[in-house]
Amino acid sequence: MEMKNINQFKIREWLDVQDIYLSEHYAELNPTWHEEDSPWKARQVRDIIDRNNLEISSFCEVGCGTGEILLNLTNSYPDVQFTGYEIAPHAYQRAKEKETSQLTFKFGDALEEKNANFDVVLIADVIEHVEDYIGFVKGMKGFGRYKIFHIPLDLSVQSVFRGWPISNLRKNVGHIHYFFKDSALDALRDCGYSIIDFKYTASRLELPKQALSSRLMKLPRRLCFSVFPDWTVRVLGGYSLLVLAE
Template sequence: MTEKIYTEENSEYLKKNPTWHAEDSPWKAKQIIKMLDRNPIHPKSIAEVGCGAGEILNQLHKTMPDDVHFTGYDISNDAINIARQREKSRLEFRSEDFLKINSKFDLLLMIDVFEHVDDYLGFLKLCKHKAKNTIFHIPLDISVNRLLKNDLMSLRKSVGHLHHFTKETAIATLKDCGYEIVDFFYTTSFLDFPRKTISSKITYLPKKIMYKTNKDITVKLLGGCSLLVMTK
């Protein structure tokens, strides 16, 4: 699995994920706003690396003050072609390698990104000085439930996850790459998203009770969460 799945014309990733997960973007944008509300920063320039279809920035553009400028970067022309349909005043998208630009921003968003990158440690280190603060959204793929079902490989095939994390390894990775942790919290897709299958409907209430009782244990056992982290 390499960057070719994103960069080739009519890429494999686009074929498997034709919306580029834009339907999840309003929920992700709400998590970002929640993090910003919890911490006293007021960015005027926001960049997103690996912006995909651009809907997260579009949602933030609708919500945040009128003096904030948003720029999305992606190496995939497929993604940028979708994202540019959302361009407007203070919101632009660029088909560029983020590591090669000289600009610096108040806030960098890296939302479900570095688990897709071959050399994710090198990538994180090179992004470190691109912004005053960075917000990461990191899927926590490793859980007892997923390991027992032996389906980590399905994430590699369907959504291109090359690396898998727990809360502890995600935070340790960021620290090892020079980031200072400001704040973090779980994002609970298993609680927040509609329950479409019979099994998810049956297990919803027990999982909700477990999560309220002990978040860490529930996430380690059952999965279904990601980690939102703010750094500087």
């Protein structure tokens, strides 16, 4: 499914919400495509794979951006074949330059791919951007046995109270859905998934290039999390959820 064969009608259906990715707008707001976060995200994925002893020969990422997470994972799993799907032309072109015999990128909607099946499918920081995320998550069920979701937990007491953090996520990085732990897990279950494993990831504490407010909150979040993890995430925020589902 190369760029010239992309279903143009499907792309037009997305334009209302996803024009930020199909145009250069997202690249202008986020010129690195968050590549600096990829080594950290790859470590989180590697951790949940290894602690569940998953046997993998094929691995796919849907919404792979510039492909940096997959590129990092190839170093850990040299015998696995990796494939990435991306709808944003700018990100796809950057990813395409990183292809190897072990790593392939495809341009377009993964849901239109026929007869694709992988051992593990990664959907990292994607569903909060997708207009019909329920339809998207259901559509991914047949794409592979195991799914790994990484979902930012944007809803917390402090984020709702202040308001502007959520507004900025919508304006700057295109989040149109917002989750806390229970709503994220319930959404996956409602889509027919069984939850095998999940864990919090300390995205605002450990990722580079954080805002001043996140840096100031780093120590309180870390201290509180060590004693009351669920309370800390629900009240102070700053975490994401990594989920292994089948």
